[in-house]
Amino acid sequence: MSSPDGSSKKEGGQATSVTERVWESQTGWIVRAREQGQLIIDFEGNTAGPLEARTTVELSPEELRTAIAGRRPVELRFENGDPRLPVVVGIAPVISLNDLLQGLTRSHEDEEEASGEPASEEEGVRIIQARDELVIQCGKASITLRRNGKVIIKGTYVETHAEGVNRIKGGSVQVN
Structure with missing residues (x-):
């Protein structure tokens, strides 16, 4: 080479x-x-x-x-x-979203068993962390979160819905 x-x-x-x-x-x-x-x-x-x-x-x-x-x-x-x-x-290991969610639910139940007390409502948030990059991918669609703060959403068709205002904020916003 x-x-x-x-x-x-x-x-x-x-x-x-x-x-x-x-x-x-x-x-x-x-x-x-x-x-x-x-x-x-x-x-x-x-x-x-x-x-x-x-x-x-x-x-x-x-x-x-x-x-x-x-x-x-x-x-x-x-x-x-x-x-x-x-x-x-x-x-990267292949982890289905279902497996990931089951793992999070399991760890939540394990925490409750270890402490003997149910988790409070404030602890209802689960954080998934990665050191440099986190990618959620399904076929041609993916969401990438990078350590430097960059978020990349890719797909053959990307759609957003909101019952209220659908806001796009940024230092600059480019459309097309």
């Missing part, structure tokens, strides 16, 4: 050069896998196009198909900070 002159080849075979090192992990996705098992990945901000990646994660053929079809997030690191040399070091 990389050559002695510091250039590397993207999936199409043309050489690219390093512009900026990336030392922190990035979230990406698997685009496809070659017959020999090499993963082809992509990530936000990647201007080189899909890249071949090494991996430290074992995936069964079924898990791989599901990850590609659902565009499941993968955690990427980069060899020597080179964004052209990605390494898949983790993959």
Whole structure:
């Protein structure tokens, strides 16, 4: 993938050069896998196009198909900070919203059992936390919450309803 002159080849075979090192992990996705098992990945901000990646994660053929079809997030690191040399070091687990809600309900019941007292009405709020990014995804629809405060809502059709005012607030608001 990389050559002695510091250039590397993207999936199409043309050489690219390093512009900026990336030392922190990035979230990406698997685009496809070659017959020999090499993963082809992509990530936000990647201007080189899909890249071949090494991996430290074992995936069964079924898990791989599901990850590609659902565009499941993968955690990427980069060899020597080179964004052209990605390494898949983790993959987001598949958790259905139903499983997540059952887990939250179960933990609430466990808290009540441990304390011997029912939780107060003020404790009726459940918080789901993630260190860097939280993605809720179903097919082509997703909601992404990022540590820096950015919220991304994607879908083939996005609809909002309100019985009262439906407000959009921001430093600037762009429509179309």
